[in-house]
Amino acid sequence: MEKSDVIVIxxxxxxxxxxxSLAQAGKKVTVLEACNRTGGRIYTLGDTxxxxxxxxxxxxxxxxxxxxxxxxQKAGISYSAISGDMWQYRNGTFTKDAGMIEGxxxxxxxxxxxxxDTTLDDFLDTHFYDMxxxxxxxxxxxxAAGYDTSDTSRVSVLALRREWQGEDEEHxxxxxxxxxxxxxxxxxxxxxxxxxxxxxxxxxxxQWQHNDVSIITADRNIYKAEQxxxxxxxxxxxASPDDSGALSFTPPVKEQTxxxxxxxxxxxxxxxxxxxxLFWEDEVTEELVGKSLKDMLFLFSDEQIPTWWxxxxxxxxxxxxxxxxxxxNKWRNKPETEILDEALQSLSNIFNxxxxxxxxxxxxxxxxxxxxxPYTRGSYAYDTVDTxxxxxxxxxxxxxxxxxxxxxxxxxxxxxxxxxxxxxxxDVAEQMLK
Ligand SMILES: Cc1cc2nc3c(=O)[nH]c(=O)nc-3n(C[C@H](O)[C@H](O)[C@H](O)COP(=O)(O)OP(=O)(O)OC[C@H]3O[C@@H](n4cnc5c(N)ncnc54)[C@H](O)[C@@H]3O)c2cc1C
Numbered sequence: 090m091e092k093s094d095v096i097v098i099x100x101x102x103x104x105x106x107x108x109x110s111l112a113q114a115g116k117k118v119t120v121l122e123a124c125n126r127t128g129g130r131i132y133t134l135g136d137t138x139x140x141x142x143x144x145x146x147x148x149x150x151x152x153x154x155x156x157x158x159x160x161x162q163k164a165g166i167s168y169s170a171i172s173g174d175m176w177q178y179r180n181g182t183f184t185k186d187a188g189m190i191e192g193x194x195x196x197x198x199x200x201x202x203x204x205x206d207t208t209l210d211d212f213l214d215t216h217f218y219d220m221x222x223x224x225x226x227x228x229x230x231x232x233a234a235g236y237d238t239s240d241t242s243r244v245s246v247l248a249l250r251r252e253w254q255g256e257d258e259e260h261x262x263x264x265x266x267x268x269x270x271x272x273x274x275x276x277x278x279x280x281x282x283x284x285x286x287x288x289x290x291x292x293x294x295x296q297w298q299h300n301d302v303s304i305i306t307a308d309r310n311i312y313k314a315e316q317x318x319x320x321x322x323x324x325x326x327x328a329s330p331d332d333s334g335a336l337s338f339t340p341p342v343k344e345q346t347x348x349x350x351x352x353x354x355x356x357x358x359x360x361x362x363x364x365x366x367l368f369w370e371d372e373v374t375e376e377l378v379g380k381s382l383k384d385m386l387f388l389f390s391d392e393q394i395p396t397w398w399x400x401x402x403x404x405x406x407x408x409x410x411x412x413x414x415x416x417x418n419k420w421r422n423k424p425e426t427e428i429l430d431e432a433l434q435s436l437s438n439i440f441n442x443x444x445x446x447x448x449x450x451x452x453x454x455x456x457x458x459x460x461x462x463p464y465t466r467g468s469y470a471y472d473t474v475d476t477x478x479x480x481x482x483x484x485x486x487x488x489x490x491x492x493x494x495x496x497x498x499x500x501x502x503x504x505x506x507x508x509x510x511x512x513x514x515x516d517v518a519e520q521m522l523k
Contacts, residue, residue: 101131123464143455293306293307
């Protein structure tokens with residue numbers, strides 16, 4: 090096979106963005122992807138049986154994020170704002186507009202006074218040691234574990250502060266046709282610019298020397314290039330050599346490997362349940378709650394699968410359940426059917442309906458256990474107190490030959506997002522083109 094200028098390993102948002110920018114600048118680019126599809130943690134279902142455009146991975150655009158919105162505009166892909174009510178179910182009671190954590194202002198005030206980085210657990214124990222703050226601490230830990238999918242004993246408070254200050258809840262969008270529309274655009278543009286994408290090519294080894302790389306796949310295919318962009322999930326790069334999905338560098342890149350290990354990668358299980366009707370909008374639910382849940386978007390609870398959302402403002406009989414952080418990690422080896430049962434039990438507890446009744450109404454379901462996926466091995470990155478130092482190492486190319494890209498390489502406020510992945514891909518291409 091002819092030698093490429095650049096091989097990109099990984100056809101997720103970051104790898105494709107890097108390949109797109111490089112191919113458009115005239116580089117001969119080859120993308121190698123382990124799975125039989127592009128997109129990585131962007132995975133829109135196209136099933137005819139299932140709700141069209143349901144997202145197993147990324148679903149929302151979390152704010153007016155420049156790189157994402159610019160790309161959507163270039164691609165002519167439209168997007169629409171999501172809207173709806175936030176509900177909470179706790180101790181048998183439904184409360185509206187309860188998305189906000191009680192004591193949040195005090196939390197932010199204390200966070201703003203932090204000068205030196207520490208973990209969330211240490212910060213809470215130092216600033217909120219009084220027993221009266223137990224509920225606040227519990228809610229904040231649950232939020233960091235649920236939303237950021239992080240381990241609270243490792244996640245950096247300075248990073249959380251940056252993210253929480255930058256949160257733009259007013260501007261949240263869904264992409265028309267699903268996030269896959271963006272991936273399809275990138276793939277088409279890469280090919281139009283002469284780039285090649287090979288699927289089912291799990292990379293096992295990167296042999297490199299100055300301006301010369303050989304990439305060896307599980308089937309012993311060899312691809313050659315002058316430079317390589319490693320656009321893999323942090324979970325894969327942190328895996329031990331014997332884990333499926335893992336790959337090695339020859340010669341080893343010790344400094345980078347150590348830097349990668351010091352970063353944080355969360356855990357997530359996302360459950361999609363499609364019913365034959367919108368039972369949460371019906372009269373039985375209205376009677377139970379005392380109010381209509383017709384415009385419900387998010388529902389937060391203390392159930393095993395604690396967070397749920399609808400497709401609001403659209404009225405579609407699809408509920409999405411979300412379990413993040415340490416509990417998702419604990420369940421990584423649970424069979425899908427058991428996770429489905431837990432999800433139905435959570436809904437049964439919330440909506441006071443039997444599991445059997447819910448099962449009868451269930452038309453289709455998907456359990457996306459990303460932590461168990463060998464080519465992802467988790468959710469997305471969260472910053473630890475060591476992340477800043479790690480990134481100093483990883484953003485420096487190795488002999489102008491090996492470059493790293495991926496959502497975990499991003500330093501802005503939208504950590505763990507598609508924006509983070511696209512920005513990293515774009516940045517690495519710019520760095521290579523300089
Ligand atoms: C359940 C879930 C929900 C999310 N929701 C949102 C959301 O609503 N909004 C948002 O902005 N972000 C969300 N995210 C985060 C977002 O999906 C990711 O940050 C982003 O897609 C990551 O892109 P990436 O290119 O860095 O990595 P990936 O998309 O993971 O791409 C890496 C690619 O490398 C491939 N690969 C792995 N190992 C190998 C190997 N050995 N050889 C070759 N290829 C390999 C993988 O198969 C994959 O295709 C969510 C993520 C998850 C898991």
